[in-house]
Amino acid sequence: MTFSELQTEMLQVYRAGEFAAALALVDRKGPNYPEEASTIALWRVCLTAVQGQTDGALQIMADTLAAGSWFSERLRNDPDVKGLQGHPEFERMYTICQERQVAAQAQAKRLRLTVEPAGPADPAPAGPAPLLMALHGNDSNAGREVDRWRPVAAQGWRVAMLQSAEVDAPNRFIWNDLERVTGDVTLHHAELIGERPVRDGKLLVGGFSMGAGRSIWLAATGVLPARGFIAVGPWLADVTPLREALQAKPPEHLRRGYIVVGEADVECLRVSREVQSLLGDYGIPVELEVLPGMGHVYPETFEKSLERAISFLCQ
Secondary structure, eight states, rough: OOOOHHHHHHHHHHHHTHHHHHHHHHHHHHHOOOOGGHHHHHHHHHHHHHHHHHOHHHHHHHHHHHHOOOOOHHHOOGGGGGGGGTTTTHHHHHHHHHHHHHHHHHHHOOOOEEOOGGGOOOOOOTTTTEEEEEOOTTTTTTTHHHHGGGGGGGOHHHHHEOOOOOOEETEEOOOHHHHHHHHHHHHHHHHHHHSSSSSEEEEEEEEEHHHHOOOOOOHHHSSOOOOOOEEESSOOOOOOOHHHHHHHHSSSSSOEEEEEEOOOOOOHHHHHHHHHHHHHHHTEEEEEEEETOOSOOOOOOOHHHHHHHHHHOOO
């Protein structure tokens, strides 16, 4: 079971109102994912608090802080911990979390993981190669998602998995600050083409969730000279700013887009259709792959989706 699968299973049980069962599931399987310790601790606090077990939830918080970790402001805003609001110990520990987040942000740096074209698919090692730049989803990181995009390297592409420098929680990063996104991604692009030129103008940008929404923005507004994008479950709070940006400056390099979205991912499906319609107004075809029954996750058949996307975008 992957961590995403555990999250999906936990949420199903949680949404059924079976909070004790959801907590038991997390307690049983959570230790298998030490790299996700901060997220699991957040789940445990919420699942304990929502059952009215104030002392237990506070103890989990205390243990987490004692281990050197911390919680993001999502803990403050989560309705499951409403019963903890105002409790002196909760407020004291939340202040510590805020201080640790400020310290973590001060030390954060942009990062990327690069996968070079694999084996015989790379006829000229270190020479020009097509490039795909990918952005992880919010509250994730490059290491967690790079393997999702790695299959593109077998098709002869260089893959650069970018990690945001905007900290939300321990080892969890977000793309909320558009000015930071634009600046950091532009620097990544300059460094990447300095290391290895892009062959035949074949630059694509992609991502998941908020990373997908940002990839659409980066390509459509010309921040990156990308000929296409691959967006998985794209999230945009509002398509209006993108529409206004395109009205001010129509796309120059963007030729096509490809979106993969779950039928059950209602909000992101709405966003996907709005983007498809908007770019269609500028003569840019966007292929929409809607997968039945799928929620806000990467599809199990994502490698096949990538193959179809690359074929469509490089026509």
